[in-house]
Amino acid sequence: MEAYKRVALARKKTRPTGQDFIDNLFTDFIELHGDRCFGDDPAMITGLGMLMDMPVTVIAQERGKTTKSRVKRNFGSSHPEGYRKALRQMKLAEKFNRPIVCLIDTSGAFCGIGAEERGQGHAIANNLMEMMGLKVPILSIVIGEGGSGGALALGVADEVWMLENAIYSVISPEGCASILWKDASKTKEAANCLKLTAQNLLELQVVDKIISENHRDFKNVYRELKIGLYKCFQKNQALDHQQLTEYRYQRFRKYGAIETITE
Amino acid sequence: MLNKGLFKKPKNELEAQHRIKRKTDPAIPSELCRSCPSCKQLSFTSDLENNFHVCPKCGHHFRINARQRLNMIIDQDTFVEQYHELSSTNRLEFPGYDEKLAQATLFSHENEGVIIGTGKIGSHKVALFVMEATFMMGSMGQVVGEKITLIFEYALKHRLPMIGYTVSGGARMQEGMLALMQMAKTSGAVKRHSDAGLLYLTVLTDPTTGGVTASFAMEGDIILAEPEALIAFAGPRVIEQTIRQRLPKGFQRAEFLLEKGFVDAIVPRSIQKETVKRLLTLHGIPKGGDQNGSI
Structure with a gap:
């Protein structure tokens, strides 16, 4: 399938959002709000839930379903307080030795005056650094759109999975076309060049696994994710802290490692 | 010399470009002088070099x-x-x-x-x-x-x-x-x-x-x-x-x-x-x- 078709599918309004995944993957979910610094970011849902018999911390980007809720959720684009809220929950997960699930679905971190004033760059940087050292298992799943730094701020994990029709990109194809070619009509071409589909990224080892969508039958997706997450957490909880963080470091260390660029 | 043909429509692209170029660049070799993008004042390159590439007039830091x-x-x-x-x-x-x-x-x-x-x-x-x-x-x-x-x-x-x-x-x-x-x-x-x-x-x-x-x-x-x-x-x-x-x-x-x-x-x-x-x-x-x- 053409890359741009995937982009359209990943952004489709009827596609399940973070909240749907929370409702279908976890039981007894309790949402916990706020970053304890500035406010509560509605574009980021954080809380606790049970993954079968395992308590886990859940962090999900939420774009909203109706026009009203989309506006409330800022179309899934977080401000710095969203990333700080996520990190606060991750630190609590570490304290209470709970695994962390991150559900990525955002067109990118919000760009606006408030976001810059409150340190969008700093908030993302801090998440990348702290997630690298967390002593509990983390698994990130790109469920829709993985937009650049705003997605990566939840994407430093032991394993990164991706839904079949999700995308994950350094820049939106629209942005790429307008910056590189000064021509918005070349969006489709940009989508191809950026290698942003799940299949492309599996080949580049940016993601570890693709979850098949079976013609958008999400019941199967939820079932597969539930079992997959449980197994992965069981396996990684058996590792000691040092092994776990070393493994995570090496997972990201391999991209553009000197052996691969001097070949 | 400078004003000759100032209001004349340029015949072709080359001539037009030449005119624009002459307008923006003062007739001083660029290796000798640089104009500050902030205060627009000219400084000698040697002065800039001795001043950490900072404009001596307004303190602008050149890249x-x-x-x-x-x-x-x-x-x-x-x-x-x-x-x-x-x-x-x-x-x-x-x-x-x-x-x-x-x-x-x-x-x-x-x-x-x-x-x-x-x-x-x-x-x-x-x-x-x-x-x-x-x-x-x-x-x-x-x-x-x-x-x-x-x-x-x-x-x-x-x-x-x-x-x-x-x-x-x-x-x-x-x-x-x-x-x-x-x-x-x-x-x-x-x-x-x-x-x-x-x-x-x-x-x-x-x-x-x-x-x-x-x-x-x-x-x-x-x-x-x-x-x-x-x-x-x-x-x-x-x-x-x-x-x-x-x-x-x-x-x-x-x-x-x-x-x-x-x-x-x-x-x-x-x-x-x-x-x-x-x-x-x-x-x-x-x-x-x-x-x-x-x-």
């Missing part, structure tokens, strides 16, 4: 390249460069990227957008990276990310403090997700260096934006900035397009970040080396070692 920075900050003849030879390949076969790389190499006389190595600052041994704006706007691809990671790992192994000069347009989109992953990779290297109790000091210079701001630039224990440097996650043009509003004056400049609490101090070039030296002393970084800066 300079990485080698010039190294000369300003490092004790003479103590810099030992590492991995100079690493250069990028077009792994994703992105259209036009090979040509861009070739152009950037010609234009900057460097192999990639960052220089790494060890040296001494006021006799204190340090490891450092200095980004190079003339190489594709210092954008971070796999080689830039790898070199920064390598120098952090080296500093960790030899227990050296890290000094980092940033200037960047962000992640290099021609390398797709492999460029984005460098943000995570470098952050991991910073984390390990930090966990070992070692000092990491960044100096943010004009402009530091995007994926570099959102990773190692903002992860310093101490973050310094040059006066009026643009420091942003999203660039001002992107924000204006998104919110369709004019941005306030001074928005995203170093002074703005200082006010909002995101940089420790603004340090003009004239006192930069002195400031870094003092910070190294205050952190108890040892002096000495042999002459050529090797460990």
Whole structure:
């Protein structure tokens, strides 16, 4: 399938959002709000839930379903307080030795005056650094759109999975076309060049696994994710802290490692 | 001579271009004089060189390249460069990227957008990276990310403090997700260096934006900035397009970040080396070692 078709599918309004995944993957979910610094970011849902018999911390980007809720959720684009809220929950997960699930679905971190004033760059940087050292298992799943730094701020994990029709990109194809070619009509071409589909990224080892969508039958997706997450957490909880963080470091260390660029 | 035919319609494109060019460039060879983009005043290049490439009239900091920075900050003849030879390949076969790389190499006389190595600052041994704006706007691809990671790992192994000069347009989109992953990779290297109790000091210079701001630039224990440097996650043009509003004056400049609490101090070039030296002393970084800066 053409890359741009995937982009359209990943952004489709009827596609399940973070909240749907929370409702279908976890039981007894309790949402916990706020970053304890500035406010509560509605574009980021954080809380606790049970993954079968395992308590886990859940962090999900939420774009909203109706026009009203989309506006409330800022179309899934977080401000710095969203990333700080996520990190606060991750630190609590570490304290209470709970695994962390991150559900990525955002067109990118919000760009606006408030976001810059409150340190969008700093908030993302801090998440990348702290997630690298967390002593509990983390698994990130790109469920829709993985937009650049705003997605990566939840994407430093032991394993990164991706839904079949999700995308994950350094820049939106629209942005790429307008910056590189000064021509918005070349969006489709940009989508191809950026290698942003799940299949492309599996080949580049940016993601570890693709979850098949079976013609958008999400019941199967939820079932597969539930079992997959449980197994992965069981396996990684058996590792000691040092092994776990070393493994995570090496997972990201391999991209553009000197052996691969001097070949 | 100058006014002759000023109101005449140019016959062809060449003539038109010639006229525009003559209008903007004063008839002084550019190697002798430079006009300040801030106060528009002309200064002799030699005066600028003696003044850390800072406008003597208004204090504007001209953009300079990485080698010039190294000369300003490092004790003479103590810099030992590492991995100079690493250069990028077009792994994703992105259209036009090979040509861009070739152009950037010609234009900057460097192999990639960052220089790494060890040296001494006021006799204190340090490891450092200095980004190079003339190489594709210092954008971070796999080689830039790898070199920064390598120098952090080296500093960790030899227990050296890290000094980092940033200037960047962000992640290099021609390398797709492999460029984005460098943000995570470098952050991991910073984390390990930090966990070992070692000092990491960044100096943010004009402009530091995007994926570099959102990773190692903002992860310093101490973050310094040059006066009026643009420091942003999203660039001002992107924000204006998104919110369709004019941005306030001074928005995203170093002074703005200082006010909002995101940089420790603004340090003009004239006192930069002195400031870094003092910070190294205050952190108890040892002096000495042999002459050529090797460990």
